[in-house]
Amino acid sequence: MDQLGISLLNIPNNKKARIVSVDGGTGFLRKLQVMGIRKDQEIKIVSKQPFRGPLTIEVSGSQLTLGRGMAKKIMVEVI
């Protein structure tokens, strides 16, 4: 179960987590990888916009905003 992790969406703000896996097609994965969203990287949610708005996360030293649909596919474990 730990192997699968939980979706990034379910992590409270400001809690550090480690990326376990990212689902999706090659193009999507590449897009995330070049922004630092890769297996074993530390990740943290900075803010969530209301009404299913986007998430702002901090990963490998920089911040970025991404939609919830993308965030759902990022599986993490809390550390």
Add this chain to the structure above:
Amino acid sequence: MGNPNVGKSVVFSRLTGANVIASNYPGTTVDFSKGKMRLNTEHLEIIDAPGTYSLTPTNKAEEVALKMLNEADIVINVVNATNLERNLYLTLELLEKNIPVVIALNIWDEAHHLGIKINIKELKKILEIPVVPTVALTGEGIKELVGQIKNAKTNEKIKKTSEEGRWIEIGSIIKKVENVEHRHHSIKDIISDLTIKPITGLPIAVGIIFFSFWIVRFIGENLISYIFDPIFYNLYLPLIENLSEWIGQPGLIHTLLIGEYGKEIVFEESLGMFTTGLYVPIAMVMPYIFSFYLILSILEDTGYMPRLATLVDNIFHKLGMHGHGIVPMFLGLGCNVPGALSTRTLETRKQRFISATLLAISVPCMAQTAMVFGILGPHGLYYIGLVFLTLAILYIIMGIIMNKFIKGESPEIFLEIPPYRRPSFKTIIKKTGMRLRWFLREAIPYLFSGVVIINILYHIGFLGWLGNIFSPLMYGIFGLPGDASIAMAVGFLRKDLAVGMLIPLGMNPLQLVIAATMLTVYFPCVATFVVLLKELGIKDMIKSVIIMIGTAVIVGFTLRTILLGF
């Protein structure tokens, strides 16, 4: 080349001395610029390409970057030192292509402050190419970079590999060259958090936007009443009166240069090249262009724009775009041309189409806005408010409608949030100056030729005929005098001149509101039209134009019914 927002355009400016717009948000450069640089006795051509994270493009701007790569003999790879790991991906991809590369390790100062230590010697040894630490904003390291351009090398040892392989390679490089010390939460981080968390961020955003518009108006208005109007009326008017006396007789020359002979000279209405042709761009529009770009430059350089994009993402999704759609809109408020170009950073055809069409329909450029302030200001803020409220409602309604009916996807936002930076006074002034010069270069020739064309068309009776023909239509549907159709025709050339042409028609304020709104909606000016045509293609442009004209008729008629009654 390099990732977005690493300072490529700043490095380019430093190398070539050419002026290009740079900002603190990803996607400022959407097209390439070419500049020349002298290296000893040789002339090198330097190309500034849009940023890209990898050599697999995800939007139109990145496609441009790729095309530029194929033209290059040497690549100056600008790398963000605060984010080495991610940036190295593109570096490895470049080296795999066997192109000679030299690295400018930019934003070196910030990396230092963040406690990031990079062993440059080791990095050079591993990559076998020159690596020069730079701070492009201050010019530090640029000389060394110039000296190393000729030493750019390929690295035969780096073979084509899978994505996985590249990341493993990067991991091992980072382990050897980078050392990050723990850092404390700085004041910039606190501001960053406050401006992006919805509870504090939304009120701050509303405050910043209102304050920005207030200050743009404040500076613009005061520049006009205390500097430009006094100069034009006290110093320039006597000169023109002398010129009029010197010409001394009615005729085409007097009409073209000054206006109708024997009539009192009114700068706004006389329609001469040296009266209206100069007064409109310089005394009515330029002060607002200056104040708008001053404020926009500050917003851009601090890094606030991506945060604003995050906050408004939700709303923009309802309009078929995502939060980044606010960038074309903001730029469009200055001039629709750069606004239309910046739609390239949106990923899909649907997003670009909606964003470009909304821009043309309901985002008035500053030249037009300034004129609306000029003609409606004396009647009261209420009327100005009516125009902008109508346009804002239109932006939202048309966005929702197009989102429903335009086929295609609108993907979610995926946007880097750069750290806040204190904008430098010098850069802001330089950037504002560049945009001012650009405006004058564009505006004055158009206005001069506009004045000439209008006079000739009046002279041969074409405009009178046009006014008559459209009179029943204009009056019947929109409650406007027939001659307002002349202003509409002129609006294709330049919107500011068109708004100016409404002045002598003796309309009441509500009619002016209808006319000014319709002038924004019905069609873009020729400069914007050309860019839109190029960006959208003929088929989509025709669709877009049909939407514009249809909307203009509906809006004009609705406003007339509400404001003037039937």
